[in-house]
Amino acid sequence: MAVKMRLRRMGAKKAPTYRVIIADSRSPRDGRFIEEIGFFNPRNDELKIDADKAKTWLSNGAQPTDTVKALLKKSGIVD
Numbered sequence: 001m002a003v004k005m006r007l008r009r010m011g012a013k014k015a016p017t018y019r020v021i022i023a024d025s026r027s028p029r030d031g032r033f034i035e036e037i038g039f040f041n042p043r044n045d046e047l048k049i050d051a052d053k054a055k056t057w058l059s060n061g062a063q064p065t066d067t068v069k070a071l072l073k074k075s076g077i078v079d
Contacts, residue, residue, distance in 0.1 A: 019040075035057075055077065
């Protein structure tokens, strides 16, 4: 099973917020997921990611998408 660290779209129409989730790469964007590890609100640039969970999943082989990788760098979890 290929595990990805990616964003799940939430919120109202034209006012999105995102949750950072761990999911099987074959599951749909807003479908089934394994664990939720944080959230991102682009309207006010609010970002909160559980660093311990993120590091654990990265060490277990989860592959972050490009956007999630940028958010992890921004929060200081990944160099």
